Amino acid sequence: ACSSKEGSKEEKEPEAELIVSTWGFSEDFFRENVYAPFEKEHNVKIVLDTGNNADRLNKVRQGNSDVDVIFLSDYYAQQGVAEDLFEKIDSSKISNLDKIYDVAKAPLGEGFGPAYTIAQFGIAYNADEVKQPITTWKDLWNKDLANKITIPSITSTTGPMFLDAASKISGSKEFNEDQAFAEMKKIMPNVVKEYGQTSEFVNMFSQGEIVAGPIMGMYFASLQEAVPNAKFVTPAEGGYAVMNTVNVVKGSDQKELAQSFINFMLSTEVQEKSAKAKIDSPVNTEVVLTEEEATNMTYGEELVNSLITLDMKFVNEKSKTWIDRWNRELVQ
Amino acid sequence: MSLFTLENIAVSYNKQHVLKDFNLEIEKGKLVSLLGPSGCGKTTTLRLIAGFLQSDEGKFLFQEKDYTKVPVNKRNFGFVFQNYALFPHLTIFDNVAFGLKLRKVGKAEIEKRVMNVLDIVNLQGFEKRYPKELSGGQKQRVAIARALVIEPDLLLFDEPLSNLDANLRESMRVEIRRIQQELGITTVYVSHDQEECFSISDQVAIMNKGVIEQLSDPATIYKYPSTKFVADFIGFKNFIDFDTVAEREGQIELKKGDYTFVIQKDGEMKNISGKTGAIRPDNLQIRAKSAADPLPPNGLFGQVNVTTFLGRSYQYVVETAIGNFVVNQEMAQPLSMGQEVILEFPKDEMVLVD
Amino acid sequence: MSLFTLENIAVSYNKQHVLKDFNLEIEKGKLVSLLGPSGCGKTTTLRLIAGFLQSDEGKFLFQEKDYTKVPVNKRNFGFVFQNYALFPHLTIFDNVAFGLKLRKVGKAEIEKRVMNVLDIVNLQGFEKRYPKELSGGQKQRVAIARALVIEPDLLLFDEPLSNLDANLRESMRVEIRRIQQELGITTVYVSHDQEECFSISDQVAIMNKGVIEQLSDPATIYKYPSTKFVADFIGFKNFIDFDTVAEREGQIELKKGDYTFVIQKDGEMKNISGKTGAIRPDNLQIRAKSAADPLPPNGLFGQVNVTTFLGRSYQYVVETAIGNFVVNQEMAQPLSMGQEVILEFPKDEMVLVD
Amino acid sequence: MSKKYIYLLLLPGVLFLTIFMLVPIFMTMGTTFFREDGFTVEGYLQFFKDPYFMGILFTTLRVSVITTIISIFLGFPVAYFVSKMGPRKKAFLLLLTIFPLLTSPVVRSFSWMIIIGKNGVLNNILTGIGLIEEPLSILYTPTAIIIGLVHLFLPLIIITLVGVMENIEPDLLTAAESLGASKLGVFAKVVVPLCVPGLVIGSILVFVGSFTAYTTPALLGGKQRVISTFLYQNAITLNDWQVASIVAVIMIVVTVLVISLMNVLAKKLNPRG
Amino acid sequence: MQEKSRGLALFTFLVFLFLLGPLLIISITSFEGGNILKFPPEEFSFRWYENIFKVKMFFITFKTSIFVSLAGNLLALLLGIPAAYALSRYDFRGKNVLNLIFVSPILIPGIVLGFALLRYVVVAYEFSIYTSLFIGHTIIMLPFVVRVISSSLSNFDFSIEEAAQSLGLSKVGAFFKVVLPNIKSGIIAAVMIAFLESFNNVDISVFMTGPGVSTLPIQMLTYVENYFDPTIAAISVLLMIITAIFMFMVERLMGLSYFTKR
Ligand SMILES: Nc1ncnc2c1ncn2[C@@H]1O[C@H](COP(=O)(O)OP(=O)(O)OP(=O)(O)O)[C@@H](O)[C@H]1O
């Protein structure tokens, strides 16, 4: 990014700027443990553009934001790839790639950004309020849960995953759209409403509006605080992997630096710190956590490998149809 | 029998009394005028009667019922506002029809009555206009029409003709009087125009600083004001504070310094206790003095100070040994400044006031 | 030399002409009154002069400069509004001081001048109040004070005294006249009160439907109206449309049916071409007719139809062979309804009009 | 006053809006009328033929109209009351009125969840005093959306109306009363018509606000879809600005229609305005 | 009369209860000690208030928001007041169209407006982030300013404006000295509504913000996407307190009634 933009705060500092587009959570942690050391080492200033996936991606699309590095969930990152918004990465420049799980290396396709963390999409429930412990996706279909659960909206990152789960419930091995929707139709009586933001899930859960629902594991700690007897399970059919990726935006004038930044994100040092701070589950295999430290984290090769990954390319191609069907068939 | 009574009313704004110990009684079907200087409380009295204002003390009886707390809209009184208060969002027709519609009068009837009253106030053809498209006098007439058309139990007029020219004012006041008498609507009328008040009223109340100084039929007030204030207010511009007052042979003899005056005492004359003589400029006689003229009885020598043309007559201010006097007299050739004159005080035109 | 001139002015609202071919010329230092019936265009004329209104046609010259397009605030004219237009958010003091502050007058000077003018309009002690805390007449006086205090080049008064009682009105008009003359401020004055207009003005313009019918000094208009409209407007209530008019021996002989009238022809008399005779109610002579009375010259027999008390005098409507006549006469005992009377038309009081 | 001068007053604003709003908007929307083969309204026709789309359009319309009507009915008397207060009390009440606007939509909807939720304050009270047995389910229904929207937009209408009511000359109200109008009559026949300009703009603010609202329906509504959900899905999630623009144009047209209707009604109430 | 206005007073009270009740709940939850919004709160604490000051972005974006809203408000007033005046004072050709133009920014769904602005103005002319935010917010505020002010001018008696002119004020001067003071509460209402609309705006701001620059509502939105604690409630309460303090200062300086008509 050119450093002469008025928008950036420091006018006089001569050093280059690296513009990083990210969600904006735990900013203090990142500032201290990631940005600051990186700035120091490379004599660069990191400027953040924060916001949700869609908004940030949209700004990159319009070519306005001069972003160099962008953090996106795999679903949105795939859109960026499809629209040719990202630079190919020179994997030789990212030495830490070797240290991470294979699934995380190039989830969007060869040459595109790696996932720097993997989260698990499973089920949380309130053990006080459900008759039998929930262990499978299928359990959410139980009539006992009428009007007591929430599911992710199809437009959110995890929406397609739940749709996939529905397809699995139907017994189909391959993803079967029609059967999935048929199953979805059956679960709707149980659904109070869909949630678009995790905060909604948390609020509904803590206010007793719902007793169960699919959610990403990283948020479970919050639920547990509100409802001490809350449980998080990896459903028997398998949890889903939600991968957050880092990419270099096309037209970046700091490509080298951007790659160094990605490399730094994958470094054992950063990965370990952020895991211990319970911010992001590590993808770096060198990171070792105690059991205590691993609670609510997606940790361990075994677990990671057991997670189902969706073909985001396929999801992207289909999302318009799915959204449309979802609107028409499920919520009307 | 009196239709309504104001008893010991007191009204104040910001703790300052505007009306105090105010009493007024009006008989059914009568038209009573309130006359008084600007700010004396005329509008306040009307607003009180209309119910826009609550009195601090006192009682308002209407048809023997206590009306003090009856809400405005239950009173069925017509009010013509000093500042018109026309509804800007309604046409002239709708302004006038407003009260009728509320009374659920039929459409055809409304049409008829509104057109009729607009005719009376000389505003045929203005029905479709909005108030802001009228001249001041036209607005005022709409305000009158709006109050008349509902044929209320009591009509309250606050300077309803102030913005009309003499002719219109005269014809309007005749109309108001006619309607008022025909329908027997009791009316309280505020105007600063004395001729208007005197010609239209059954009774005139002269107000001063929130109290009524005199309440009588017009002719009595006109001829026999009872206080100096009233006299002054209705045009007795000349006053002489006498040193002594004595009754003698059906006449009253008055002395001021070296001068002696005589006043005819007639039957109706109410006030003979006062020590101040009052006379109107119109009633003073003035004529040029030739060198040899002696001082006539009830006369004074003087000198013309100021001359003003009034249309009908000329007005002079004459300087005399016991003060300045104002005289109006019709004459072909005006007297000139500095002219020596003789003033005469006709003995049946001077009155005594408190 | 004329200070300002209105030349062929035309003004219209919604395509209807309110003023048309309007011409007016006023000399420096003079006070000119506009008199005319409600809705004839007086306010419109003033607004035009003030610059609130643009004329469709015509020119306005002031001190020989074309003022037609000069913005209001560059004109330095004082305007007293018919509806007062006081600033509701300012105290009386600030309302009056408004113009002075704009003229960057010093604080002490403002204080002095405002207090002085408030004194003139009799509102000492009201400085701290807000307009809504005043009576109608008080507001009107503030409006006058506000216009006077800036000592403008031209003063425009729109019915400035309409809501004041007779005494105040008189003293105010004397003050206005005094200030106007002392400072030599040219003034255009609109009022519906004829006495006021006549007493205060150097010239009077009688308007009718947007044109000036007659412009003269007050005495001339008062005595010699040139048209029927003007005559009627200024109080010649009685008209006789003569069949023939003939001049004979310095007199004019007029015929109406069987009746013959004679009018004195004097030097000033401007209009001898008219065929309509006009006379004021005040100038008609009335007396009771005894059975044997012959018809006097310039006389008519009649019968009293209506009697009204006017304060000073009584008013009668008399029915005669050639129409009804209105007579005002002072008399101790009023004539009664139905009374047979003799009317006399003094030959020097009747005028001929177009 | 010369006409030129009037246009001069309007010019800066119009220029600003033209450059920064009208032109970009027309460029965005222009694309919805043109395909390779020239002008077309095909895109629009599809929407009007689609019962699903029409369904949510009408749902949204209904919710917005109801919200507007409720806001007027709640706001008008309150504005009247407030405008009659002394200056200090009036200022204080106006201050209280704007307070809700200072809270984020998320927290605000959370507070409504607490009030009208299954275990909410309202249900607790009602079941507590035995008025109902089963908790009312208001949350996640169109009713909840309406409550939320009214709460959101009521202040706008109150503040606007107070500003208008203050300039009504008090004697007009007394005049109406003296002609026989009850307090209610004065209100309906004089106050309301004179407030029409404020009422119109207030209603427009509320209606448009409700019609385009996204967060409140998303948080308080259940599975209910409103039209802005649809717009967001297409614009933000699918990045399909073509469809988003079509939806936006339809929304604008509907709004303009509703506003025209309101103006017609307003003209009836106050023909002069 | 008394009866009726007592009814009206009760009605007003209930409406205010409706408006303010939820705020009370928000205020209470903001003192929750735990990590989750809860009602009633389990323990009392100020920690989320402290948290506001710990997260630097809140303060930075708050400043941006205030700045943008104020500056935009100023421009909107500058552009809007003359327009409002012309639209309500005069009759002229094209008035309806102009009226429509001036409300149009609220008729156009925010995201579409934001998108169009981003694509055809900001990117095309390479405006900086602050400039774009400023322009975008001015556009949002303009209709509120124009319409609210012109509706409060609708019952205005313009003869006092003429009076002022005849006393020597220019047209502009008369407007400022006489018209404005008498529609003060209309202006204040317009300013407040416009300010809050802009201050709360998300739709358009989302497109106008960029690296290093964001507004408070967007920051708050970002926050709630990732955290579920009562910080946002605390911010809302804080904003109310700031407003109240501001009003209190105004009251001290010039009386609260400064905001309303006599
Ligand atoms: N805004 C307007 N639209 C249409 N007609 C108007 C408007 N203003 C005034 N008029 C008409 O123009 C005529 C002249 O009005 P103007 O106010 O000048 O009368 P005026 O002589 O001052 O009358 P008054 O003595 O009653 O005040 C009237 O007939 C009036 O109805």
Ligand SMILES: Nc1ncnc2c1ncn2[C@@H]1O[C@H](COP(=O)(O)OP(=O)(O)OP(=O)(O)O)[C@@H](O)[C@H]1O
């Ligand atoms: N709202 C108010 N606050 C304070 N004083 C007031 C208020 N209204 C009227 N007054 C005062 O009360 C007195 C009586 O007012 P009122 O309007 O009754 O007078 P008025 O006799 O009608 O006078 P005018 O002939 O000038 O209309 C006046 O001195 C006036 O200043």
Ligand SMILES: [Mg+2]
């Ligand atoms: Mg009065």
Ligand SMILES: [Mg+2]
């Ligand atoms: Mg007039």
